[in-house]
Amino acid sequence: MAKQKEEQGHKDAKHEGGGFWHLFGRAALSVVLGIVLAFLLPTRFGEEMGAQTMARYAAPFSGYLFDRARAKVVDNNRVDWYSKSITVLVIDAEVLRACKEGWPAHYSFYSWLLQYLNRFPPKGVFIDVILSQSKGQDAAKRKKAKELKDPEEPECRDETVDTGPIGTLDESDFDHFKNALMRLTSQNNVPVFLAARRTIENTLVTNPDLDSDDDLKKLKRVGIEFSAHSVDRLAWTYPLVYPKDERPGKKKPSPEQTAHSVPEQPGTSEGDCPRSAAFSIFKELYHGTLDVPCTEAAFMSVTWPLDTAAYGLHWHESMDGEREERHGIWPRVDSRDGDEDMYCTSNESQIKLLWRAEARAFLRPLSRPLCVHYRTIHASQLPKHMGDGPNVATPNDLELSDAELNDAFRGRFVMIGTSFAYSNDLVLSPLQDRIPGVFLHAAALDNLLSYPNDLEKVEAWELKLKMPLSRWGKILTLGIVGFIGFFIIVSIKKKVRKVFAEFHHERTHWRKRFHPHWWIAKSITAGFNIALFVISLAVLVSFGVAMILFGAWMDIPFLVVAHILACAIAVESLEWSEHLFNWITDSKEK
Template sequence: MATKNENQGPGTEKHEGFGWWRVLGRAVLSVVLGLLLALVVPTRFTEEMGAQTIARYAAPFSGYWFDHERQGEIASAPPNEWSDRDITVLVIDSAALEAHGEGWPAHYSFYSWLLSYLDRSPPKGLFIDVILSQSTHHESDGCDKPAKSTGVKKAKPCHVVNDSEDIVGFKRAITRLIANKKPVFLAAVLNKDDTAGTNRDLDGDPELSTVKRVGIEFSAHAVDRLAWTYPLAYLVKVQCDEQIPRDDQREECKGEKKNTPAPGCMFSAAYSIFKYVYDKDKKLDVPCNKASFMSVTWPLDTAAYGLRWRESDDEESEIRHKLWFLRTDRFDQDLQMYCTSSDSKLKLLWRAEARAILRPTSRPLCVHYRTIHASQLEQMDDDERDAAFRDRFVMIGTAFAYSNDLVLSPLQDRIPGVFLHAVALDNLLSRHSELEDIEAWEPELSMDASRWRKLLFLGGLGFVVMLLIVAGKKTAREKFKKSYHERRHWKTRCSAAFWRAKGATAIFNAAFFAISGLALVTFGVAMIVIGTRIHVPFLVVAHVLACTIAVEWLDWSEDLFNWMTDSKEKSS
């Protein structure tokens, strides 16, 4: 029960002592204000400094639990259906291009050479994450096939010209896979007629009609700048030209609405692969009348054979070498690699979390998926090729250190874009029992009841924890005030006791601010991990938490509560 302080200040202000009703009121205000700010304030306002930071702290824990849950899904899946190493990434590197006298983009003959190794070790399926838009010789505009290259050339605006034999050889390599019942997926873009395609030579070939054209475009969400969401379906819109008479336009453009949804949509690479290769029971059906996205969790575990990039000589690496004593990966065998790896997931968790807090303390984690560089193919024996490709789903992409086909992972930093499709497919495979909950969403007033239940559950849990944090903060302040009052012997401002008291107060305030901030961030990370377990997109949780933590850490709830109740805490 609150007790009224006899020594009231000037005026009519009331000073209240410790009371649970005050603690309860402040905790409620912190949670309510956090929810309101998350719903009302534009997402970009708080995301950069708050939500994204907390989500980055939580990513290593989410990845750790994801690896753990995947093992359970594999154990419950039918035998030989899939495994945690079912995906192999084959990357085109500069050394392979140079060895074959190729620039970029490469000729079809180069892809035929790559696919010849898959003939020897047939994969479960193939996805080429490169837009094959190269022209043939009859479309030539002056570009010639290079006889020898001393390095990787930049793409010329005139496009690479292929001989007829080049594209015929490539088609033959694709049809061999199809004949062996190996599904093939090609990266595609939307044409002017709103169909997905590569180029007319490939799209018009009847032998390649069974090859799926899939979408690969990815635009980082305004909040999600680290590739934590992934598209499942792209909404196809008819682009209507108002300057063309209505009777001369397509049927969809004759109505009043412009840019109306087209009858179909284009599926993304990961969803198409999952749908046509793995989802035999049709557990996931994405509608075609709207764009849809899924939440992505990046695995923590690393592959024994990963991306063979070397560490860059940049400012971060210089700082990392200066802070040698703080590095969590200083005992790695190969410190020249761009990434760190370990057989212990707890070590990886510690290194990833240390890097999330202070980047120079560790290099990024290595990729999770077995990665073969094209320049390695000729040195591999049959057993090594079988282990890498046979009955694995193979994704072909590029691995140029300086390229526009790079994505940002919260654990692996900058990596080739093909790994985003790999991790999205891995998420689909690893969530057989909860596929209906994979969609990414943000908090809105008009949400489904199931989403409100999840959000309210997290809100209730967060309220209980916030109540304990507020009570702990209040108790610590009260104890310090009591100790401070008992030792106020000093009367002279310049006495040693005066400066000791002031110094103790300053140390307490700084430590209190830091410890309360650490407790709140720990609370935020735990809430994101719990939210991930019940399939609430963690950027949603992070956004609410960023507002809630700001309200409590900066004591806005205390000031508002005092204003609403016309009272103040017992003064010192």
């Protein structure tokens, strides 16, 4: 009787018909659940590591395609793109030691740097250092050093100006710095952008000495505030504008603070708001037509170029735990290039760079990070003296020639930043790992110059219920393409399982419990399930990377695509969609 009831129960159980609608519903449910979870997880939990992993896998391909697309545009108009090329001038610890400088450096040090830019005028200059030192304090230190004949007195000075006697030293360094800036802007017609802080009134300021000087007020102040991603700390996005914070409970300035506030800088008037460094340079110098409203904070997605510069950042490999792990692993994909002592790897072949970056994204010890994309001049490479006077020292082998400096600076955009191994001005790139923050501004400006003047092309938006119909249309298109891919993957997965089930079913001698053949069958089945899970997960991740690139082609920010795909892949790899579909339809797969 019990056997008859069991057979009757099996007859009454609902099975999928031909299997098509079951696969169709399962694949569709994976995509729908992926979109739903992408809405919920970042908001409620904030730590969707799968999305960042997917984005890291896609970053090398995005950089590769970015370089390829830009190379075609550059080939069509090399003269125009020469002025859009970026050179980074970094202040390193070696130059501070050679010039007997501390940090923050004296104004005379910056005068010394600017003399080379005046000699080889660039397209524009961005100083990514907030000049917070007071000219009074600076002059006092310099005067004391002169009176005591301090051997540690800074030696790198602008030889083209007369420093004057000791008695008039109080403001000479600041004046010489100001004169160097004025020569750039007035005589050489070079726009200068100064890094600045935001005040509580949402204006950009440097320091009272600079901001109160009538001539220096004309220099454009730009914002440098940046927040890395909250999960992986990587620089995926970059701010465009900084609207005033009107959140409830936000401390407002007192009337006294408002009365003594620094006059507003250009671009900070009512109805407008401060711009970030890259966006301001793009608008002011390159006359970009991209308009960004100041009603709320706006960000752009940053694509880091894959190609490496011939003259990049001269950092040596650190003696840390990752280095030990990397040198203990075999095989590595970045060896035998003659740059083993460098922190980064470089190669003329972009295919090799793509392979190395992807290997590092999968397992960090397999490769060092890629070298930076932008030509980098270290301040320690600049000759310490100029001219033919008696103070001119014999140049050493590390110093650059006039021809090299002319090629690096003249007509190009120059960004000046710091390059200290341990500093708070460092960012994490998905390709270059830990690098000076000035390279983030360079990458952002490079992106703005490379993409059309359309906010939709660069804006980093997130999934919201209240979105323009155009964005919902893109998400729907992405969902349809994703459904087709998931349907194919699910179909192949089911076919493989069916073949294995038939193979297993034919071996009737495997069914005797606790027999040696039974244990063999269990082992084979376990191995099959594990292999199928790993292979299907690898296929899903590869499909996810392709979908991120497809989304980028449709101007969908990669983190949005990554969030949806990470959730959808989790749903499918754990087979939640199959079980949920069976439960909803009250069906059972054979």
